[in-house]
Amino acid sequence: MQNTSDPTPSPTSTPTADTGSPPLTPTADTEAPPSAPRQRPARQWAAVAVVAAATFTVVTAEMLPVGLLTPMAGSLRVSEGAAGLTLTITGLVAALSAPLVPLVAGHFDRRLLLCLLMAVLAIANLVSAWAPHFAVMVVARVLVGLAMGGVWSLAAGLAVRLVPERSVGTATSLIFSGIAIASVLGVPAGTYIGDLGGWRSAFAVTGAVALLVAVAMAVLLPRLPAERGTRAGGVAGLFRNPRITTGLTLVALLVAGHFAAYTYIRPVLEDTAGADATQVGTLLLCYGIAGIAGNFAAGTTAPAAPRATLAVTSALIAASVLLIPVIGGTAAAAAGLLVVWGAAYGGVSVGAQTWLMSSAPEAREAASALFVGVFNGSIAIGALIGGRVVDAAGPPSVMWLGGALAVGALVVTMAGRAPRGRRTPKGR
Structure with missing residues (x-):
């Protein structure tokens, strides 16, 4: 991969006075961003929507323990402080896995990789729902962090590959709306489900949602070959x-x-x-x-x-x-x-x-x-x-x-x- 610290402006671009930033048009040294696949607009936006559903699901899974700490702690026989570590573990694993997933994935098709990661998220939440003791819950939350870091590292920059350039800003906003919507709807819904059927049921439902999103991705996303080996x-x-x-x-x-x-x-x-x-x-x-x-x-x-x-x-x-x-x-x-x-x-x-x-x-x-x-x-x-x-x-x-x-x-x-x-x- 080339050094990006000193890009050469394209002859057809006009540098700005205050930043001297690299052009967004292709140069002799850079790879032109791939255009969005030639699909009907409805199909393109359906693909964006299913990626947004994935970000919603991973953030909901990450934050789910927030509203379930007290019953979780009692059932797993740990303190509430220890139960709160389930969030810290997930965040740290996601931070480590995000840069590693693209490296390990190599040239693997990103659609298939996203489906696989959502399947891992589903399994992790189902294991969380079953966890007989805290050690099993920790393992499950490590898997949640792995899936979360991988999904975000791929989904965050995916809009440019799904819609035309003029729509990239809106599509990126929709993908990232999963964060805010999970805070407003996902986490409270998980808490409500936990109140009705016990904290384990909230994890089970989240696992089922992750599995549905994985299936929807397999159906709605176009093939997404790796742009280049990372x-x-x-x-x-x-x-x-x-x-x-x-x-x-x-x-x-x-x-x-x-x-x-x-x-x-x-x-x-x-x-x-x-x-x-x-x-x-x-x-x-x-x-x-x-x-x-x-x-x-x-x-x-x-x-x-x-x-x-x-x-x-x-x-x-x-x-x-x-x-x-x-x-x-x-x-x-x-x-x-x-x-x-x-x-x-x-x-x-x-x-x-x-x-x-x-x-x-x-x-x-x-x-x-x-x-x-x-x-x-x-x-x-x-x-x-x-x-x-x-x-x-x-x-x-x-x-x-x-x-x-x-x-x-x-x-x-x-x-x-x-x-x-x-x-x-x-x-x-």
Whole structure:
């Protein structure tokens, strides 16, 4: 794989004054992005929808223990803290597996690989539902992390291969909407199923959904041969691209800052706004709905203006998180800040993915793998550091940490090297 740190502009492209970014048109040294398969538009969007269903399912599977910790802990005879490790394990394994799956897969057809990974996710959740003791649950959650990292590393950059270029932004937003929709619908639905039929039934249903998605992928996705073999040296070589390193740094800061604060939002709202359990649930629902809206809003702006999109996102996250301890003393004020926070964070995934894809158009799969690895690693680190701060200084203090990291992301976004936005082809 070529060195992407010093690309040569195409004679037909016009470099921007502030970034000097590589062109998005093919050059003599880069591989032109493959066009979307020639299928009917309905078939193309059905393929995008089934990939979105996969992201929804893997995020739901990852977060499912959140609403089931107490009964899980009792049944498996461990503390709630130990049961909470099922999330940490999944995140860490996903962070490690995301860069490795494309390397191991080589030239294996990506449609078949996605189907296989969803089948692994189904098996993992069914094993979770059966787990007679905690050690079996840990093994099952390792499998969930493996499947999650693999699915995300492939799905994150898949839109460009499924729809025409003019629709890539919308398709990417739809694929990433699985994150927000899982938070709003998937996790609460799992909790509700667990209340009705026991926590094991929630895992069993999630396993069945994963299996259905695997079948739907086999039917609806076109053949997706590997664009080129991904090598360890090629993945590592992306770190020589300053746009990639800038993008990964701002992802690490934003995601770590978000999860440092958001993981402990319930005690913060109880302490700052005096919210009870019902009000907290309502506030988080408002946050989730705003996140869905923010995801699609960022999908429309990021392709043309990746730096501006992530700068606004970082600034809004920083402002809303920092203001919660200051003016979030009522449920109404907290609700307003959470809506801003949710809308801004909803744009992080699609905005950052667009940044990285535009920074290395000849190595999209490798860039996606790094993105997913950094993203999941930052979740684990942010939650861990946030917990230490909460224990040491109380719940509101974690908002200052989250806000400071978001400010750092804003600085990196404005000062670092950014990719050029995609121009809309004329006549489209």
